[in-house]
Amino acid sequence: MNNNSSRLLQDCARTAHSLFQFQEVAIGIKSALDGKYHYEAFSGYTHEAENEFRKCAYTYEQFFSPIDFPSIRITKFLDMKVAENQPGIEKEKKCWNRPMQLRDARKSADEFTEGDYLDVFMFESGKDLLGWIEVSAPRDGKMPSGLTMRGLELFASITSMSLRTILRKQGGSA
Numbered sequence: 001m002n003n004n005s006s007r008l009l010q011d012c013a014r015t016a017h018s019l020f021q022f023q024e025v026a027i028g029i030k031s032a033l034d035g036k037y038h039y040e041a042f043s044g045y046t047h048e049a050e051n052e053f054r055k056c057a058y059t060y061e062q063f064f065s066p067i068d069f070p071s072i073r074i075t076k077f078l079d080m081k082v083a084e085n086q087p088g089i090e091k092e093k094k095c096w097n098r099p100m101q102l103r104d105a106r107k108s109a110d111e112f113t114e115g116d117y118l119d120v121f122m123f124e125s126g127k128d129l130l131g132w133i134e135v136s137a138p139r140d141g142k143m144p145s146g147l148t149m150r151g152l153e154l155f156a157s158i159t160s161m162s163l164r165t166i167l168r169k170q171g172g173s174a
Contacts, residue, residue, distance in 0.1 A: 004166045005029075009041035012133075012159045017043035019155070020148060022135040026053060029122075029131030029163070037063055037131065044137070060129060071119070077153045083115025110143045112136075118144070120152045122160035130160055 009027045016025045024044040028037050037060070039053040062068050071079035106113050117136035124130040133156050138144060144152075 002166075002170055004170070005163060006040065008159075008162055008166055010043075012155075012162075013041040013043040016133060016135065016152075016155055020135065020152060021138045021140060021144065023137035023139055024135065026134045027131065027159070028134070030129065031057075035059075037129070039134075040131075063129070063132075074118075074149060075153065077121045077123075077156065078149055079119045079121075081117050081119065083113055112138050112141060112143050118149070118152065120156040122156050122163070124160075124164065130163065132156075133159065 009029070013025045013027050016022070016027075022044070025042070026039050026045065027041040028039040030036070031038050034057070036057040038057050039050075042050045042053065045053070069081060071081050074080055114137070117134050120133040120135070122130045122132060133152065135152065
């Protein structure tokens with residue numbers, strides 16, 4: 001990552017944090033160094049959680065594995081992960097701002113609990129995953145609306161185009 005792409009991702013994380021109803025936003029991209037997916041930018045997380053996220057690295061197969069990270073496919077570009085279905089949530093417990101709340105019971109079907117999150121995918125071309133925007137902790141504690149999800153998809157698409165432009169200008173691949 002160079003300064004321009006790092007700055008873009010950090011600006012996008014802060015913008016998504018202020019535009020959408022989520023208290024926590026993280027953005028990750030594929031590394032040219034090891035070909036794995038790493039978290040790069042954050043807004044709304046504690047420094048401890050950010051440091052733990054930075055230790056995480058995923059292969060494409062792990063990222064979309066129904067065993068490692070079971071998800072509910074909402075659209076082609078958006079998956080929802082619910083805490084109750086995450087087998088590795090204890091392993092990544094320190095990545096959460098409120099880890100003690102990870103196993104709290106869901107009080108209603110529309111509640112979004114600690115450990116729930118949305119992954120909004122940024123594709124390079126076809127099926128090549130460039131990165132993702134991860135959002136959690138809605139301010140109202142409820143599942144996001146369809147309009148919010150569409151807005152997140154649009155935001156991810158614009159972020160992806162901007163990131164590809166920066167990477168191409170510097171001679172790197174996107």
